[in-house]
Amino acid sequence: MQLTPGRMLYLVDLAGTLLFAIEGASAAITGKLDLLGLMVLAFATALGGGIIRDVLLGATPPSALRDWRYPAIAFTGAAVVFFFHQFVLEAPAQLIMVLDAAGLALFAISGTEKALLREMSPLVAVLLGGITGVGGGTIRDVLLTKVPGVLHADVYATAALAGSAIMILCRRIGMTDAQSAFAGGIVCFTLRVVSVWRHWNLPVAA
Amino acid sequence: MQLTPGRMLYLVDLAGTLLFAIEGASAAITGKLDLLGLMVLAFATALGGGIIRDVLLGATPPSALRDWRYPAIAFTGAAVVFFFHQFVLEAPAQLIMVLDAAGLALFAISGTEKALLREMSPLVAVLLGGITGVGGGTIRDVLLTKVPGVLHADVYATAALAGSAIMILCRRIGMTDAQSAFAGGIVCFTLRVVSVWRHWNLPVAA
Amino acid sequence: MQLTPGRMLYLVDLAGTLLFAIEGASAAITGKLDLLGLMVLAFATALGGGIIRDVLLGATPPSALRDWRYPAIAFTGAAVVFFFHQFVLEAPAQLIMVLDAAGLALFAISGTEKALLREMSPLVAVLLGGITGVGGGTIRDVLLTKVPGVLHADVYATAALAGSAIMILCRRIGMTDAQSAFAGGIVCFTLRVVSVWRHWNLPVAA
Numbered sequence: 001m002q003l004t005p006g007r008m009l010y011l012v013d014l015a016g017t018l019l020f021a022i023e024g025a026s027a028a029i030t031g032k033l034d035l036l037g038l039m040v041l042a043f044a045t046a047l048g049g050g051i052i053r054d055v056l057l058g059a060t061p062p063s064a065l066r067d068w069r070y071p072a073i074a075f076t077g078a079a080v081v082f083f084f085h086q087f088v089l090e091a092p093a094q095l096i097m098v099l100d101a102a103g104l105a106l107f108a109i110s111g112t113e114k115a116l117l118r119e120m121s122p123l124v125a126v127l128l129g130g131i132t133g134v135g136g137g138t139i140r141d142v143l144l145t146k147v148p149g150v151l152h153a154d155v156y157a158t159a160a161l162a163g164s165a166i167m168i169l170c171r172r173i174g175m176t177d178a179q180s181a182f183a184g185g186i187v188c189f190t191l192r193v194v195s196v197w198r199h200w201n202l203p204v205a206a
Numbered sequence: 207m208q209l210t211p212g213r214m215l216y217l218v219d220l221a222g223t224l225l226f227a228i229e230g231a232s233a234a235i236t237g238k239l240d241l242l243g244l245m246v247l248a249f250a251t252a253l254g255g256g257i258i259r260d261v262l263l264g265a266t267p268p269s270a271l272r273d274w275r276y277p278a279i280a281f282t283g284a285a286v287v288f289f290f291h292q293f294v295l296e297a298p299a300q301l302i303m304v305l306d307a308a309g310l311a312l313f314a315i316s317g318t319e320k321a322l323l324r325e326m327s328p329l330v331a332v333l334l335g336g337i338t339g340v341g342g343g344t345i346r347d348v349l350l351t352k353v354p355g356v357l358h359a360d361v362y363a364t365a366a367l368a369g370s371a372i373m374i375l376c377r378r379i380g381m382t383d384a385q386s387a388f389a390g391g392i393v394c395f396t397l398r399v400v401s402v403w404r405h406w407n408l409p410v411a412a
Numbered sequence: 413m414q415l416t417p418g419r420m421l422y423l424v425d426l427a428g429t430l431l432f433a434i435e436g437a438s439a440a441i442t443g444k445l446d447l448l449g450l451m452v453l454a455f456a457t458a459l460g461g462g463i464i465r466d467v468l469l470g471a472t473p474p475s476a477l478r479d480w481r482y483p484a485i486a487f488t489g490a491a492v493v494f495f496f497h498q499f500v501l502e503a504p505a506q507l508i509m510v511l512d513a514a515g516l517a518l519f520a521i522s523g524t525e526k527a528l529l530r531e532m533s534p535l536v537a538v539l540l541g542g543i544t545g546v547g548g549g550t551i552r553d554v555l556l557t558k559v560p561g562v563l564h565a566d567v568y569a570t571a572a573l574a575g576s577a578i579m580i581l582c583r584r585i586g587m588t589d590a591q592s593a594f595a596g597g598i599v600c601f602t603l604r605v606v607s608v609w610r611h612w613n614l615p616v617a618a
Contacts, residue, residue, distance in 0.1 A: 056463070056477060122480075142555070150449070204447070
């Protein structure tokens with residue numbers, strides 16, 4: 001069993017799904033949900049963005065439901081949090097943040113890729129990259145009746161949109177698909193991490 | 207006009223829709239919504255789960271919109287509550303609970319059936335059975351800005367998932383489709399009713 | 413470049429999108445969202461109703477994503493509010509209300525038209541007209557964790573539903589498609605404006 005690029009990307013994608021599921025399940029514990037609520041939030045946070053993207057593209061059933069490994073991984077994340085939450089909730093916030101930024105970059109890039117494959121315009125491909133990255137967290141917040149965090153704080157969705165835009169730009173100037181994806185991912189990841197480190201926020205109309 | 211099994215199933219399905227619509231409309235009265243809000247909540251509670259399932263399966267337009275009888279029945283439920291809410295709201299809670307458990311079982315089984323017809327994996331078919339059963343109530347709670355009840359209390363979605371899983375298991379061990387559906391429905395209904403009677407709840411991570 | 417009826421309708425549609433985007437972005441300012449939240453609310457308010465309609469009809473990708481001008485116009489509305497909100501927020505409420513009623517009428521009519529084109533039943537076509545008109549505002553309210561306004565106050569969704577119903581009725585009695593659309597739009601607009609002027613509300617079950 002060789003580790004081809006395609007196979008590696010798939011493994012990285014599953015890793016991102018696991019991480020987002022753990023974050024979703026952690027939010028369920030803070031919100032005092034029961035075991036089922038914890039599983040739903042893990043699932044929705046990890047797979048919600050990709051599901052919205054696929055429904056909008058008409059690529060149904062969404063890949064998150066076509067391949068049973070995705071829900072299985074999401075529920076594994078839920079189980080990890082349920083049984084080991086004392087450790088998970090005490091993980092260093094900076095570690096979580098850096099891993100999350102990597103997951104965000106991966107989801108944004110894969111979302112943009114899929115939108116371009118389906119011949120969406122550049123503007124729409126950027127939007128779908130952003131939705132893939134932040135859609136799951138938005139559903140999680142709505143289910144917890146909180147105004148989604150992406151709407152009022154941090155440079156988060158913005159990092160996803162910037163990464164997607166850079167990826168498309170790189171393709172336009174003749175870079176290969178792999179190089180473009182890599183460049184976009186790096187921009188998203190870096191912008192997210194630096195913005196947390198420097199306490200950047202988007203402007204608010206006063 | 208004979209009462210074939212297919213026709214009976216259809217009538218039972220309409221009965222479940224009517225009941226869920228009545229419950230949705232009752233929540234609208236508690237939430238002080240106007241007549242339109244009451245109609246929207248009846249529609250969303252009764253048909254929301256099946257609509258989400260069909261959109262995820264790519265079976266659009268959803269059957270709830272292809273057959274005008276479904277919205278018509280939902281609005282009939284809304285009208286019943288609007289004009290006779292003093293009686294509806296005073297119905298014995300236990301009667302409502304038992305009828306609701308029957309509706310839940312029916313929706314879970316029909317959702318699993320449709321997912322299997324579209325060749326979803328067993329895990330995903332169970333999830334879609336659960337979504338068909340509880341999706342409508344979840345939308346209702348989100349519209350009322352409440353954390354969805356299924357996420358933090360009762361053995362409700364769990365009963366739907368268990369019934370769906372049993373149904374698939376029965377098919378695997380060679381029972382007919384009808385027997386499997388019946389077994390799954392009985393498990394869902396019984397688990398739901400017994401859990402209310404015995405005050406069962408799912409564990410919460412402390 | 414001639415101003416054909418089709419082209420004029422398209423321009424009017426873009427105008428409605430711009431207006432709804434401005435209203436969505438204004439709600440974002442009241443809710444203290446940042447620039448990204450403002451863009452999301454402009455997009456969701458202006459295009460959400462049509463996106464839900466197209467997803468339900470199976471007409472994916474939705475027209476709001478197939479034609480890049482729609483998101484571009486929505487973000488233009490967001491930019492207008494971000495940079496000139498002191499003027500926008502001080503616009504006379506009655507002017508906004510009249511323009512909004514025009515947008516509502518347009519969206520309801522175009523939604524009904526598209527549903528009839530896809531051979532939905534009259535009842536479902538009326539529902540989809542209503543969803544096209546009020547779906548965006550409903551998403552906006554949910555994201556701000558408010559009970560959607562259409563569910564408890566004003567004659568708003570009702571006006572959209574009435575306009576859609578009249579449009580279908582006019583077709584049935586032999587009027588041309590253009591006449592029917594015009595009659596439905598006028599009914600929706602007038603009912604909305606008169607209901608605000610006369611302080612009409614729907615009944616609430618006491």
